Amino acid sequence: MRVTIIGRATARLLLQLVLVTLFAFILLAISPIEPLNYYIGNQMMTLSAEQRLLLAQNLGLDQSITERFIIWSQHLMQGDLGFSIKFQQPVSDVIKERFPSSLLLMGASWTLSLLVGYSLGLIAALKENSIWDRLITRLTWVLASTPSFWLALILIYVFAVKLTLLPVCCSAPLGMDPNNVPWLTRIEHLILPCIALALTSLAPIVLHTKEKVLDVLASDHVNYARMHGQSTFGIIRHSLLRNSLTPALVLHLASFAELFGGSVLAETVFNFPGLGNTLVLAGLSGDTALLMGITLITAIFIFTGNSCANLLRDYLLPGQELSK
Template sequence: MLIPALRGAAGRLTRLVLLLAAVAVASFALMVNSPVDPVAAYVGADVAAIGPEQRALIAERWGLDDPAPERFLSWFGNLVRGDFGFSATFNQPVLDVIGDKFLTSLALMALAWLLSGVLGFALGLVAGARRGRAADRVITWWSYTLASAPTFWVGLLLLYAFAVSLNWAPVCCAVPIGVPAAEVGLLDRLHHLALPAITLSVVGVAPVVLHTRQAVIEAMGSDHVAFARAQGERGIGLVRHRVVRNAAAPALLLQFGSLGELFGGSVLAEQVFSYPGLGAATTTAALGQDVPLLLGIALFTTVLVFAGNAVGDRVHAAVDPRAALADAGRRT
């Protein structure tokens, strides 16, 4: 048992290293070919006031006048030594920026992830168990509508409805404006967190609902459910004992595999609600052509998504042993 486990871990590590290398090369190529002038982005509104000498000094200071392959190899060499570079946008080391901003985003993404998973699974169970009835039609229509709705559009609607019109939620930010973060209590933080988290969860709930519904429909049509019905099982008891476990496996796999979409949604949600997390930092770095920070965020999110998929595979195999047997069969 130990040797196959070590082989599996070595294989996953090799895939992760190759994936990180591909992401690094592709991300750097996209940034180098971006139409945004990095010097103009760094200087800002005063760019017209500086002359060619000053532009050349800034480019030399940040290594922008070096050939692209040389810049990439220099960055990669520093990365191997554990140096992710320095963010000109935030005037901090890249790792410090990612650590600080990710902690701010963690509560938002974790709450949205939990809400979308629980709500999506519950609604999927109801829709699948009530297939063809009013509840199924309403839930399915709602899910397809949300699946095609952009995150920023949903966020703007919720912002207008609950923050502007009803005044139930703050318009922006992670803490009250003008109050130091260290002095903000838990209730105030949750008050500012609620609307962005609901925006992310509302958009992310649709795939979970639709996949769970399909899994429930397949389980309800299986032989073991037909046998249970012949034994007199009906209603909620039948779904709880015979269907939930089969439907939970694909829902969990999808939920753990959706971390990339969750982060992409957080970029838009944080912009709408001016939430100072990693998503907002990504947008700021992109507009400012902060290449070291963008590369660091790209590698960090790659590891996050890869880890989520690996955990999802493990949880899926634990909930549905047939998946583990099928995977072992493919490897042999």
């Protein structure tokens, strides 16, 4: 049984990777961005046609998109992700340098969003129709309809510009290597991007938790516990947490795609040196190898989150459907 499950998951992952890379190359083929012009930069007018052709041949840009896809696939089968034109180093090295920052940002924001979202949803359900319920629900809908980049800019204006409590951008002070700064300094630079990213994924957790808690509160076993004098804390501990926290966790694991999409915007606005910011730079510069490498990592990351959500749902929530 486990072998069958692992085999199916592997087959789905491989099919997903093939489709993702294929569509990515098609989008690159119709993109108006010319990688050679970006690579040449200010020297565009000083190079002759022969020099441009020779440079294109050296970079492999004189080939059709089909030939480039075949060559890239062959190198990928050998474990080679290619060479980044933008950063002038192997793609694998770029990913190794920047993926830990993205992982730290997404992990912190994912945890913060889950804890705060579940707590607010629990309070809204326990205080149904009260001022707290109306305040939390309206705030949730406002966050759900607010563009993430606008929210990030508001956070920068309030906490970095006006109050000067937190840094404006980056993962370390300007001119310093993030790997050589104290952890406290790194945390200070992480706070605003983490809050911005967490707020963008907060609404589904709050609304889903509120709905689930209300269902549990209306169940027979909770009414039975109340009739026998069980306190509100006891009901929360023995009934609500067990029946509402797991669905919230499964739902949050299934939102890895939205998490990475939000991290792209957050890293771009805050100039945070992670994979999201690197993906934008790769797209703007037409860096095919780097763009495809990050696309592969992203697809595996999202597939892992969805697979974990499916496993938790199958083992802990058999027969239940999650609403998002």
